[in-house]
Amino acid sequence: MKAEIITIGDEILLGQIVDTNSAWIAQVLFAEQIHIQQITSITDKEDHILQALADARDRADLIICTGGLGPTKDDVTKFTAAKFFLTELVHDPAVLAHVEQIFARFNRTMPDINLGQADVLANGEVLFNDWGTAPGMWVEDQGKVFVFLPGVPFEMKNLMTHRVIPKLKVFKSTEQVVNRYILTVGIGESHLAESIADIEDSFPPHVHLAYLPKIGLVRLRISVTGTDIDALNREADQWKEALAKRIGKAVVATEDISFEEVIVRAFSTCGYTLSTAESCTGGNIARLITEIPGSSEMFQGSIVAYANSVKENMLGVQADTLAHHGAVSEQTVIEMAKGVQSKLNSNYAIATSGIAGPGGGTPEKPVGTVWVAVAGRDQVRTKLFQFHQDRLLNIERTTAQALLMLWNLYQEESGF
Structure with missing residues (x-):
């Protein structure tokens, strides 16, 4: 129909x-x-x-x-x-x-x-x-x-x-459609397409692959059309397994769920907890995590430390760090991540600090400059990003990259 x-x-x-x-x-x-x-x-x-x-x-x-x-x-x-x-x-x-x-x-x-x-x-x-x-x-x-x-x-x-x-x-129509999903992170759409081109080229006419990209991730949807629902399910599963095997470690889910839900499930299963100290993202990371049912099992809380005084008084960032390196610096986000990790007693922590725009930039730190730190059970990872002039896009990109950094560190420390 x-x-x-x-x-x-x-x-x-x-x-x-x-x-x-x-x-x-x-x-x-x-x-x-x-x-x-x-x-x-x-x-x-x-x-x-x-x-x-x-x-x-x-x-x-x-x-x-x-x-x-x-x-x-x-x-x-x-x-x-x-x-x-x-x-x-x-x-x-x-x-x-x-x-x-x-x-x-x-x-x-x-x-x-x-x-x-x-x-x-x-x-x-x-x-x-x-x-x-x-x-x-x-x-x-x-x-x-x-x-x-x-x-x-x-x-x-x-x-x-x-x-x-x-x-x-x-x-109801006699024609049936069965969908399968593969969620990938850390690989661009064009590179992903190149890596599976031969599999996609071998699809029969009743099988279709759709690329659904977002910042930091690509979702694949495999659609199989026909009349025999059991046969369609078997065929869809076969194509999904073939694609997932080819893509490898970039696959984080083989069902229709968000990256945030992947993280919530993984942390809940392992008994790990997460907290965030957010400046330029303004609580956006915490919002995405807490939108997922069951996130209370793994999310401790968030401190939106926009002002330097909050970074000092709530997170324990040293005044000398802010004076010598500035709020948007590797040193500051490291202390923010460690501070919220300690204060909220979590296994992992994310910290963000940047110049979202449209104002506030300098020649040394233009609009779009963002530092992210992720503190894990054994180490702290940091990364500098140079985004663009769009404020909301900068917040979205920072959020996506912070979650990817968190996932990568969790995978490494867990031996996956």
Whole structure:
């Protein structure tokens, strides 16, 4: 079954919000073996919506639209959908009672503007929204399924989970897709591609390899398409094993998990603990680690030592070190790493200090100069990086490199 997502709203195209809905819907549909062919973002204008619906009907069997179902004048989706289907909006007393109950539940008076939310497509089935006032709608037209959902993420997710997915169970395609993943770190995309080119060239037409690079890592996704799910799983595993064997030590996971989760799992299994002393990264490393469930087993804590006084008073960095070498120096990050390792009683520690930008640079230490130290059970490793002018990118790059340094030291000290 081919599916398409249409997100409706000027706020997406203006960059005022990020479209997280499409990514979530795609993941949920893939679990049901429903495959996204295209994702389209459009304005709230009627002609754009009409054209998008027409184009999607030509390409897909299932079209899911999010946004534009609210009570205000800029919410035009259902009015435009009525034109598209050559139907009308009808007042549904059950929907009105449902909306009134939601306001009553929170002891709020319902504004007259919300009366219009009881107007629904005459040719559609109402998807009652227990999490908001805008109902969803399900329409079957010319052999295609159209689903209209509110754009508010938690409302959309609940409607998809409890109303839409149960109805989609009967629409599963006979064609199946099986994915396998390989996570690599410390090797660039082009070098990785060169090292496995002959294996990739030997893939049959129904096997596809995708490269998904991020700063410091590359994720490989192996997709195998067919009808026999057991055979697909066996074949996918064989290709995954062949690729992982060729890539070697750069492989840190052969499942769809993040590098941070790899670290959390490894440290938790070995009983090792981690702490961070962050200056230029501002707690970003700690944030990524603590987003992983189970990180409490291995993460002791973080000290965001932005000011020199905090580096001295909380981490024990010597005043002479700061005076003679500066905050952005190898000597300082060594003392930061050792300081937080001792203070928080951890086996490993990461320290970062740098000039993230856009200001603060000097000829000797321009913007993008970053020192990272990783203290392990037996030694301390340091590295100097020269990044660029972009502040957020510098923080992201520093974070990625610090985690890679941590992993490499952990691997070495553990004898892997």
